[in-house]
Amino acid sequence: MSASVIRGMGVCLPERVVANEDLEDRLQTSDTWIRTRTGIHRRRWVEPGTGTGDLATVAGAGALSSAGTDADFVLLATTTPDRPCPATAPEVAARIGLVDVPAVDISAVCSGFVYGLALASSLISSGVCARPLVIGAEVYTSIIDPSDRGTAVIFGDGAGAVLLEQGDEEEPGAIRAFDLGSDGSNSDLIAIAAGGSRAPHRDVPAPKEDRYFRMQGHSVFAQAIQRMTSSCLSVLSRTGWPSQSVDVFISHQANQRIVDAVGDRLGVDASHRFGNIAEVGNTAAASLPLAMADAATRDGVEPGARTLLTAFGGGLTWGSVALNWPDVKPIHGVPARPSSG
Numbered sequence: 001m002s003a004s005v006i007r008g009m010g011v012c013l014p015e016r017v018v019a020n021e022d023l024e025d026r027l028q029t030s031d032t033w034i035r036t037r038t039g040i041h042r043r044r045w046v047e048p049g050t051g052t053g054d055l056a057t058v059a060g061a062g063a064l065s066s067a068g069t070d071a072d073f074v075l076l077a078t079t080t081p082d083r084p085c086p087a088t089a090p091e092v093a094a095r096i097g098l099v100d101v102p103a104v105d106i107s108a109v110c111s112g113f114v115y116g117l118a119l120a121s122s123l124i125s126s127g128v129c130a131r132p133l134v135i136g137a138e139v140y141t142s143i144i145d146p147s148d149r150g151t152a153v154i155f156g157d158g159a160g161a162v163l164l165e166q167g168d169e170e171e172p173g174a175i176r177a178f179d180l181g182s183d184g185s186n187s188d189l190i191a192i193a194a195g196g197s198r199a200p201h202r203d204v205p206a207p208k209e210d211r212y213f214r215m216q217g218h219s220v221f222a223q224a225i226q227r228m229t230s231s232c233l234s235v236l237s238r239t240g241w242p243s244q245s246v247d248v249f250i251s252h253q254a255n256q257r258i259v260d261a262v263g264d265r266l267g268v269d270a271s272h273r274f275g276n277i278a279e280v281g282n283t284a285a286a287s288l289p290l291a292m293a294d295a296a297t298r299d300g301v302e303p304g305a306r307t308l309l310t311a312f313g314g315g316l317t318w319g320s321v322a323l324n325w326p327d328v329k330p331i332h333g334v335p336a337r338p339s340s341g
Contacts, residue, residue: 003174004121005167006326007069010062011293012055012137012159012333013280014044020153027149034153039256043156043281045141049338051082055159056137057095059289062331063133063161064096071096071133071163074103075120077112077285079213079314080139081105084195092135102129109190110252110313111180112136112285113160114321118178120164135161136285143192145212154255155213156281160289162326172303173326177238179231180319189223190215190314215314224258224312229265231320232310239322243267247305248295248325252312253277253287262310274299284313293330303327 019042020031034040046055056076064070074096076089089103108115113136120132137159144151167174193199193210228251236243249268251259253275263273276294283290288309295301305325312318 001169002166003169003176004124004164005171005175006162006173006323006328007165008063008065008067008163009289009293009296009326009328009330010059010064010066010161010333011290011330012058012062012335014046014050014157015334016045016047018043018045023153027147027152029149029153038154039277040154040281041278044158046139046157046335047338050139050335052078052080052137052139053082053088053092053095054335055139055157056088056092056135058333058335059137059159059161060092060133060135061096062333063163066328066331067163069131069163071098071131072101073120073123073129073132074098074101075106075116075132075134076103077106077108077116077134077136078138079107079109079112079284080142108313108317109315110254110284110287111311111315111317111319112313113288114309114311114319115180115317117175117321118180118319121175124164124166131163131165133161133163135159136287136289138284138286140213140284143213145208148212150217151213151215154282156283158280158283158286158290160286160293162289172324173328174324176322176324177235178319178321179235179238181227181231181317183316186223186316187314189219189316221255221258223316224254225261225265227316227318228262228310228312228320231318232262232266232308235320235322236308241306241322245306246308247272248301248307249273250275250288250291250295250309252310253291254282254312287311296328296330301325
């Protein structure tokens with residue numbers, strides 16, 4: 001049977017490394033506290049003047065280079081577009097050199113990359129396009145309150161991308177099944193309260209806390225574990241794979257305790273769990289492709305290995321995907337330094 005297959009992979013991480021020790025004085029915290037609560041040791045932050053589109057362009061171009069072909073559709077999953085209007089994806093497509101190619105942003109917060117994969121696969125199967133490029137890119141430092149210990153220590157910036165093409169479901173990189181869901185009744189658990197049409201800045205001067213990304217940590221923690229576990233079980237039932245047969249498990253890199261809890265509930269052996277939260281923090285929609293590229297580069301996963309990806313984000317949204325581990329070499333890049341004038 002035919003399936004959408006990952007043919008290329010690209011990533012972009014800023015050069016600036018911010019260690020836990022760099023945040024201790026400003027946030028009245030400690031390296032030990034951050035590591036214990038989150039599993040994060042350091043993260044990457046962009047230089048002032050660098051936007052999401054800059055990271056997405058480098059990652060997207062890397063995926064095309066990795067695949068050795070161009071794309072005919074661009075899907076950009078992000079919570080931090082360069083501007084509220086227009087979408088960032090068309091500019092990214094143009095910068096990559098994809099002329100007259102359809103391009104659109106996807107807003108599903110940390111679940112955006114999984115949603116992007118599902119939409120791209122549907123576009124292929126329906127004949128709308130043949131080689132969609134799916135990018136997850138974030139500059140979370142643009143929406144985080146630098147004085148908020150609850151979020152400033154967690155999030156990092158980065159981008160990852162994959163190029164899809166039609167192939168056979170048995171080959172490496174083939175996507176086997178999806179599970180997606182949402183619960184808008186809990187939308188306030190992860191949100192930026194002000195700045196949209198419901199609370200425009202021009203009408204009501206928003207207090208500081210409403211202008212930044214906020215999440216209700218304890219409630220999010222419980223929801224993330226519950227939703228991702230249930231979603232993973234659902235997608236595994238569609239493939240017929242027992243959870244113990246999963247060779248590669250990559251959860252959204254939200255918090256190491258969440259990742260461990262989901263893996264434990266599924267019964268996936270610890271040696272089959274992969275991630276890079278310790279090095280890059282939570283990069284939201286970029287989290288899964290960055291973790292995949294890290295595993296492909298450092299851990300030498302066997303092509304075709306049974307792989308399970310899962311994510312949870314604001315909305316609330318969540319999603320999981322089962323696939324055969326791709327036989328690709330990720331292309332790594334860094335954003336160009338912002339012009340000084």
